Amino acid sequence: xxxxxxxxxxxxxxxxxxxxxxxxxxxxxxxxxxxxxxxxxxxxxxxxxxxxxxxxxxxxxxxxxxxxxxxxxxxxxxxxxxxxxxxxxxxxxxxxxxxxxxxxxxxxxxxxxxxxxxxxxxxxxxxxxxxxxxxxxxxxxxxxxxxxxxxxxxxxxxxxxxxxxxxxxxxxxxxxxxxxxxxxxxxxxxxxxxxxxxxxxxxxxxxxxxxxxxxxxxxxxxxxxxxxxxxxxxxxxxxxxxxxxxxxxxxxxxxxxxxxxxxxxxxxxxxxxxxxxxxxxxxxxxxxxxxxxxxxxxxxxxxxxxxxxxxxxxxxxxxxxxxxxxxxxxxxxxxxxxxxxxxxxxxxxxxxxxxx
Amino acid sequence: xxxxxxxxxxxxxxxxxxxxxxxxxxxxxxxxxxxxxxxxxxxxxxxxxxxxxxxxxxxxxxxxxxxxxxxxxxxxxxxxxxxxxxxxxxxxxxxxxxxxxxxxxxxxxxxxxxxxxxxxxxxxxxxxxxxxxxxxxxxxxxxxxxxxxxxxxxxxxxxxxxxxxxxxxxxxxxxxxxxxxxxxxxxxxxxxxxxxxxxxxxxxxxxxxxxxxxxxxxxxxxxxxxxxxxxxxxxxxxxxxxxxxxxxxxxxxxxxxxxxxxxxxxxxxxxxxxxxxxxxxxxxxxxxxxxxxxxxx
Numbered sequence: 001x002x003x004x005x006x007x008x009x010x011x012x013x014x015x016x017x018x019x020x021x022x023x024x025x026x027x028x029x030x031x032x033x034x035x036x037x038x039x040x041x042x043x044x045x046x047x048x049x050x051x052x053x054x055x056x057x058x059x060x061x062x063x064x065x066x067x068x069x070x071x072x073x074x075x076x077x078x079x080x081x082x083x084x085x086x087x088x089x090x091x092x093x094x095x096x097x098x099x100x101x102x103x104x105x106x107x108x109x110x111x112x113x114x115x116x117x118x119x120x121x122x123x124x125x126x127x128x129x130x131x132x133x134x135x136x137x138x139x140x141x142x143x144x145x146x147x148x149x150x151x152x153x154x155x156x157x158x159x160x161x162x163x164x165x166x167x168x169x170x171x172x173x174x175x176x177x178x179x180x181x182x183x184x185x186x187x188x189x190x191x192x193x194x195x196x197x198x199x200x201x202x203x204x205x206x207x208x209x210x211x212x213x214x215x216x217x218x219x220x221x222x223x224x225x226x227x228x229x230x231x232x233x234x235x236x237x238x239x240x241x242x243x244x245x246x247x248x249x250x251x252x253x254x255x256x257x258x259x260x261x262x263x264x265x266x267x268x269x270x271x272x273x274x275x276x277x278x279x280x281x282x283x284x285x286x287x288x289x290x291x292x293x294x295x296x297x298x299x300x301x302x303x304x305x306x307x308x309x310x311x312x313x314x315x316x317x318x319x320x321x322x323x324x325x326x327x328x329x330x331x332x333x334x335x336x337x338x339x340x341x342x343x344x345x346x347x348x349x350x351x352x353x354x355x356x
Numbered sequence: 357x358x359x360x361x362x363x364x365x366x367x368x369x370x371x372x373x374x375x376x377x378x379x380x381x382x383x384x385x386x387x388x389x390x391x392x393x394x395x396x397x398x399x400x401x402x403x404x405x406x407x408x409x410x411x412x413x414x415x416x417x418x419x420x421x422x423x424x425x426x427x428x429x430x431x432x433x434x435x436x437x438x439x440x441x442x443x444x445x446x447x448x449x450x451x452x453x454x455x456x457x458x459x460x461x462x463x464x465x466x467x468x469x470x471x472x473x474x475x476x477x478x479x480x481x482x483x484x485x486x487x488x489x490x491x492x493x494x495x496x497x498x499x500x501x502x503x504x505x506x507x508x509x510x511x512x513x514x515x516x517x518x519x520x521x522x523x524x525x526x527x528x529x530x531x532x533x534x535x536x537x538x539x540x541x542x543x544x545x546x547x548x549x550x551x552x553x554x555x556x557x558x559x560x561x562x563x564x565x566x567x568x569x570x571x572x573x574x575x576x577x578x579x580x581x582x583x584x585x586x587x588x589x590x591x592x593x594x595x596x597x598x599x600x601x602x603x604x605x606x607x608x609x610x611x612x613x614x615x616x617x618x619x620x621x622x623x624x625x626x627x628x629x630x631x632x633x634x635x636x637x638x639x640x641x642x643x644x645x646x647x648x649x650x651x652x653x
Contacts, residue, residue: 051531
């Protein structure tokens with residue numbers, strides 16, 4: 001099927017933009033889930049929540065400072081604390097410069113932590129970074145459908161590579177272990193969980209979207225300029241027969257995927273914390289001890305009986321043993337999974353003991 | 357504080373000790389030893405470069421020592437505390453001496469991680485013992501600071517002698533709610549100084565012209581600084597303690613309003629004294645007059 005010229009000229013440049021927006025929206029939803037879990041564990045883990053909040057504020061402040069640096073406004077004051085971050089410019093610049101620094105402030109925190117992880121991944125991941133190779137370029141037609149297919153195919157390839165890396169991660173390798181730690185930390189700080197000493201202001205997904213909407217509506221001309229630049233970039237890529245345009249958005253898509261996976265891992269840890277809160281005393285430490293113990297035990301076992309799937313099976317053993325130990329502890333040491341009959345039995349037993 | 361150490365009418369308000377995480381700068385030195393020990397063990401035994409180390413037993417010791425000393429130099433420069441470098445040098449020298457004396461050079465891949473972890477455990481225990489040696493007693497009359505593992509040090513500061521209060525809370529302190537409060541006495545106890553020095557060197561050509569210059573410029577800045585046993589180091593809950601100390605200082609130090617009141621009262625007393633003297637003079641003169649009149653009669 002031949003591509004129509006209106007498709008190439010008008011719709012094709014929109015394809016990767018829409019793709020990135022979709023992934024970014026999914027990222028926002030995942031951030032909401034993380035915030036929900038943090039709010040649930042906050043009463044028992046105030047320092048931990050303060051720490052995650054600090055990470056979020058740190059990235060936000062760095063992005064704001066980066067915005068002032070890029071716009072050549074300069075940074076005169078950089079103040080950061082656990083619940084507050086402030087950056088003041090040297091020169092107050094208005095217009096497009098102010099708009100760009102605000103874009104950095106609102107959108108930067110969603111991508112900067114993921115960018116740090118992407119840089120680390122370049123050194124650790126062996127496959128998945130293919131964008132579009134030259135043989136594919138010959139068949140690419142610059143239509144909406146083809147653009148979105150290229151975008152999707154590259155993201156799929158990256159997701160496969162990333163998943164493969166995570167499943168085969170060697171936790172006894174210092175670089176892999178360090179990457180996982182970094183991923184958890186950055187995943188928890190992709191966005192501040194609360195702002196201010198007390199949770200007065202509601203800072204959620206709608207708050208972020210409202211900010212971005214205000215940013216767009218206040219200066220619609222800048223958005224038009226941004227779209228114009230995007231279209232020019234697309235036409236230049238089309239003219240030179242290079243897929244630079246879609247490649248740029250593919251990198252943004254990678255960043256979203258990294259963020260989503262980081263948040264998912266951070267969420268898993270938050271769920272574990274929330275679950276172990278049901279336990280009392282020293283029992284709540286057992287699931288955390290199970291994590292390294294089970295993994296080391298599995299690795300030692302597979303050291304003497306080698307298999308092709310040593311690393312993924314060890315990860316699987318780690319996950320399953322942690323879940324099993326937590327489940328049994330919850331069943332034995334809390335009322336979490338106790339039925340009415342179980343409770344009646346315990347009461348009877350206690351009564352019998354007293355009577356006896 | 358023992359009963360016999362209390363002064364007349366003295367009441368203890370709070371007994372404090374530093375927060376377990378307040379000595380993180382010392383604990384991080386031990387933490388680095390653990391991390392580098394494990395990484396060095398992995399590098400020598402399991403990494404893709406392990407064959408290089410297995411061919412030359414001294415190479416692993418050299419790499420281990422170089423990284424350790426480099427970290428010591430960096431930490432010393434950043435904190436302006438050369439004791440860190442000498443500490444790491446001691447750890448390295450001790451390890452090498454042990455390896456040579458016991459003939460464990462060939463087993464450096466096993467020795468290094470075990471040695472480093474053992475040393476860091478000792479380090480953690482030492483820091484913990486040092487932390488536990490601190491005791492700060494806030495009473496209604498003074499603050500007593502006690503600390504030291506072998507040599508016991510003590511400082512007592514009366515509230516009316518406190519000229520200034522410096523308080524600081526790092527990121528860890530903000531997260532866990534602890535902070536450091538330095539009461540500066542009128543004599544300047546609790547103040548330290550920062551000095552800066554500039555040095556530069558230049559070499560022209562290949563050994564033909566050489567010039568090296570050391571340009572020293574002293575700049576001293578007075579800054580609140582004291583040993584952990586002379587300040588309220590890493591106390592928890594920070595805000596509550598800070599408020600308590602400030603209230604105590606406020607209660608024991610005369611305020612400008614109170615000063616005005618005292619001056620006013622002094623003025624009143626002077627006036628009353630003058631009036632008394634005047635009245636006395638008047639009554640004396642009346643008595644004299646009466647006496648004169650009586651003698652005339």
